[in-house]
Amino acid sequence: MGIFWFLTEPNWLTNDPIYASSGDAVAGERIYRIAGCGACHMAKGATGNDQLRLVGGQAFSSPFGTFIAPNISPDVETGIGGWSAFDLANALLRGISPTGAHYYPVLPYAAYTRMNPSDVVDLKAFLDTLPAVAQTNPDHDLPLPFRLRRGLGLWKLLFLNDAPVIADAPEEGRYLVEALGHCAECHTPRNLIGGLQTSQWLAGAPHPSGTGRIPNITPGGLVGWSAVDIVYYLQTGFTPEFDTAGGEMVEVIANLSKLSDEDLANIAAYLQFVPAHTSEPR
Amino acid sequence: MKLSVISTTLAATLFAGALFAGGHLVYEQRQAAMKSMGGSMKTLGGMAQGAMEFDGDAVAAALATMQASAEMAQGAFPAEPDLDPNSRALAAIWENRADFDARLQSLADAITIAQAAPPADAAAIGAFMGQVGPTCQGCHETYRAPMQ
Numbered sequence: 001m002g003i004f005w006f007l008t009e010p011n012w013l014t015n016d017p018i019y020a021s022s023g024d025a026v027a028g029e030r031i032y033r034i035a036g037c038g039a040c041h042m043a044k045g046a047t048g049n050d051q052l053r054l055v056g057g058q059a060f061s062s063p064f065g066t067f068i069a070p071n072i073s074p075d076v077e078t079g080i081g082g083w084s085a086f087d088l089a090n091a092l093l094r095g096i097s098p099t100g101a102h103y104y105p106v107l108p109y110a111a112y113t114r115m116n117p118s119d120v121v122d123l124k125a126f127l128d129t130l131p132a133v134a135q136t137n138p139d140h141d142l143p144l145p146f147r148l149r150r151g152l153g154l155w156k157l158l159f160l161n162d163a164p165v166i167a168d169a170p171e172e173g174r175y176l177v178e179a180l181g182h183c184a185e186c187h188t189p190r191n192l193i194g195g196l197q198t199s200q201w202l203a204g205a206p207h208p209s210g211t212g213r214i215p216n217i218t219p220g221g222l223v224g225w226s227a228v229d230i231v232y233y234l235q236t237g238f239t240p241e242f243d244t245a246g247g248e249m250v251e252v253i254a255n256l257s258k259l260s261d262e263d264l265a266n267i268a269a270y271l272q273f274v275p276a277h278t279s280e281p282r
Numbered sequence: 283m284k285l286s287v288i289s290t291t292l293a294a295t296l297f298a299g300a301l302f303a304g305g306h307l308v309y310e311q312r313q314a315a316m317k318s319m320g321g322s323m324k325t326l327g328g329m330a331q332g333a334m335e336f337d338g339d340a341v342a343a344a345l346a347t348m349q350a351s352a353e354m355a356q357g358a359f360p361a362e363p364d365l366d367p368n369s370r371a372l373a374a375i376w377e378n379r380a381d382f383d384a385r386l387q388s389l390a391d392a393i394t395i396a397q398a399a400p401p402a403d404a405a406a407i408g409a410f411m412g413q414v415g416p417t418c419q420g421c422h423e424t425y426r427a428p429m430q
Binding site: 245248250253 | 320321323324327331370411412415416418419420422423426427428429430
């Protein structure tokens with residue numbers, strides 16, 4: 001029991017003067033778009049300016065139960081208005097709440113653990129510009145044993161790793177895809193306890209809702225796609241055959257379409273570099 | 283101009299015939315409609331991207347095909363739920379039928395308006411694509427299942 005408690009201790013970041021510096025909200029908006037924070041944290045189906053009210057409440061079903069997105073608006077009581085940039089960094093890079101509780105990896109800290117601290121500071125500055133909205137959301141609806149957060153410390157020992165996955169890939173795109181964009185969270189299959197199978201990196205995965213699949217986006221899946229095609233898709237949602245994005249990817253495109261051509265070209269270069277996996281025959 | 287009207291009409295007629303031949307099950311008909319919609323969008327997208335030379339007649343033909351496809355699609359979602367393992371249409375369509383119909387109608391309307399004043403250059407096609415794209419995705423976000 002003592003060993004369990006020791007192994008599942010929250011592993012805090014070391015504080016750094018950078019977290020006390022004032023962030024650049026404009027730079028932070030770019031981070032916000034790439035990470036797509038709003039897609040999960042806005043109200044379900046929000047449109048227009050309401051997309052910037054990060055009140056939480058959306059439900060995400062998974063094999064482990066139903067997760068409810070929290071309020072991350074700057075409201076002090078019900079949101080994260082009372083947080084420092086260092087608090088946000090511990091949440092994003094280590095999956096730890098300000099009180100030391102483990103977050104579930106539905107918050108993609110397994111990707112954000114690779115974030116640059118300065119980007120967290122800028123992101124916090126941007127989040128602080130958004131409307132503060134008081135809204136308390138229901139708790140996650142999880143069966144035992146997943147209801148017990150302490151065990152997540154073991155999950156982190158196994159799967160929380162800030163090393164690059166495709167180490168020799170072009171660095172700019174690697175950071176956008178592996179860290180901020182957290183593309184692998186949906187596009188890579190998971191093992192029985194929810195860890196990403198990095199040997200099948202971006203090779204596609206069952207949809208967590210239980211029906212259908214999330215596409216293979218390695219060169220073995222995006223057969224016939226040029227870098228220009230990938231950029232065009234991320235800008236417009238149109239595939240080379242002029243089918244369109246659907247499901248969760250629609251919100252992703254809504255955010256990514258606001259990025260610079262350079263960022264999108266870097267994402268495309270990375271996706272063309274990663275090892276090709278063939279899609280499973282079905 | 284007259285020739286282009288005739289060729290456009292001819293294209294739309296041939297296309298309607300192709301649709302009819304596309305399948306006898308209702309979901310096959312809507313899949314055929316979406317496929318030709320995509321084919322026309324590909325023509326327009328190629329011109330918008332500069333990969334294909336601008337061709338006013340081809341734009342008119344593509345818009346006519348899109349119009350026919352949209353109308354075909356409108357007729358291919360029956361009143362009662364039509365779910366099938368080979369169809370990606372979700373039950374949500376029939377649970378929110380008014381919203382679904384309104385979205386499909388807004389697509390048809392956008393095409394009708396574009397046909398009245400067709401885009402005259404690549405940039406104008408790009409603007410049209412930028413307008414229609416989110417309409418396509420809006421429906422596919424809510425009413426189409428992920429790939430199998």
